Amino acid sequence: MANCLICGSDPTVKSHIVPRALFHDMKPAKGQLIGNLRDGPGYQHLQSGFWDKTILCAEHEGQLHQADEYGIQFCRTFNAGKKAGQWRVDVPNPAPELLVDFASACVWRMAASRSERRPEKWLGPYARRLADSLFHGIAYRPMLLVACNAYQLKKGEILNMGALPFRYVELDIHFWRFIVGGLIFDLKLDARATPAAMATLAVNEQAEVTLFEDFPQSARRTPGVGHALAALSMQRRSFRPPPN
Numbered sequence: 623m624a625n626c627l628i629c630g631s632d633p634t635v636k637s638h639i640v641p642r643a644l645f646h647d648m649k650p651a652k653g654q655l656i657g658n659l660r661d662g663p664g665y666q667h668l669q670s671g672f673w674d675k676t677i678l679c680a681e682h683e684g685q686l687h688q689a690d691e692y693g694i695q696f697c698r699t700f701n702a703g704k705k706a707g708q709w710r711v712d713v714p715n716p717a718p719e720l721l722v723d724f725a726s727a728c729v730w731r732m733a734a735s736r737s738e739r740r741p742e743k744w745l746g747p748y749a750r751r752l753a754d755s756l757f758h759g760i761a762y763r764p765m766l767l768v769a770c771n772a773y774q775l776k777k778g779e780i781l782n783m784g785a786l787p788f789r790y791v792e793l794d795i796h797f798w799r800f801i802v803g804g805l806i807f808d809l810k811l812d813a814r815a816t817p818a819a820m821a822t823l824a825v826n827e828q829a830e831v832t833l834f835e836d837f838p839q840s841a842r843r844t845p846g847v848g849h850a851l852a853a854l855s856m857q858r859r860s861f862r863p864p865p866n
């Protein structure tokens with residue numbers, strides 16, 4: 623039996639770290655759907671994402687419902703546009719703060735779930751700021767970037783890939799990144815200045831988000847993702863006993 627991390631009441635309910643519907647949507651596209659392991663780096667074929675039933679009561683999990691639904695709709699609109707064969711997809715974003723809440727909720731739940739119920743172990747002071755924003759209406763709008771997933775292992779084969787939130791560093795800027803529904807979400811929790819070229823990609827104020835087909839990127843060279851993929855490919859190698 624666990625108590626809600628926000629209000630202390632029990633019972634707690636099932637919280638999906640990233641909404642289940644998003645992983646579910648990804649399955650029919652290709653057989654392959656891969657993502658990170660429950661307990662650390664590594665890879666596995668995903669079923670329907672991951673959940674934790676020890677972090678939130680029904681009321682507080684329910685408070686994230688609107689943001690979850692908004693994120694699901696955003697990804698679905700993107701994928702519907704992409705299927706039409708466009709290299710550029712415009713996705714309406716009438717309530718940008720809800721898209722930020724969607725990403726914030728995924729990151730906070732991940733941290734709460736993997737830290738023995740102490741999200742500050744992962745997020746430091748931003749754990750409280752995220753929780754205050756999501757559950758107590760205290761405005762905190764970390765920068766959010768959204769891009770198309772263009773990760774591939776082989777040329778021309780974009781991975782049908784899901785990844786739960788992990789730390790990601792680019793140009794010395796720290797993000798929490800997760801990948802779902804063909805999109806990469808990067809949430810920047812600190813207030814450190816960003817290069818202007820990166821700041822213009824923020825969707826925090828965008829009533830419509832324009833997503834471009836990205837250049838293929840090597841999944842192996844991406845911190846976090848590369849580590850996980852290396853673990854996967856190692857599993858595939860045949861086992862050779864060490865020489866005596």
Ligand SMILES: [Zn+2]
Nearest residue numbers: 626629679682
């Ligand atoms: Zn609660």
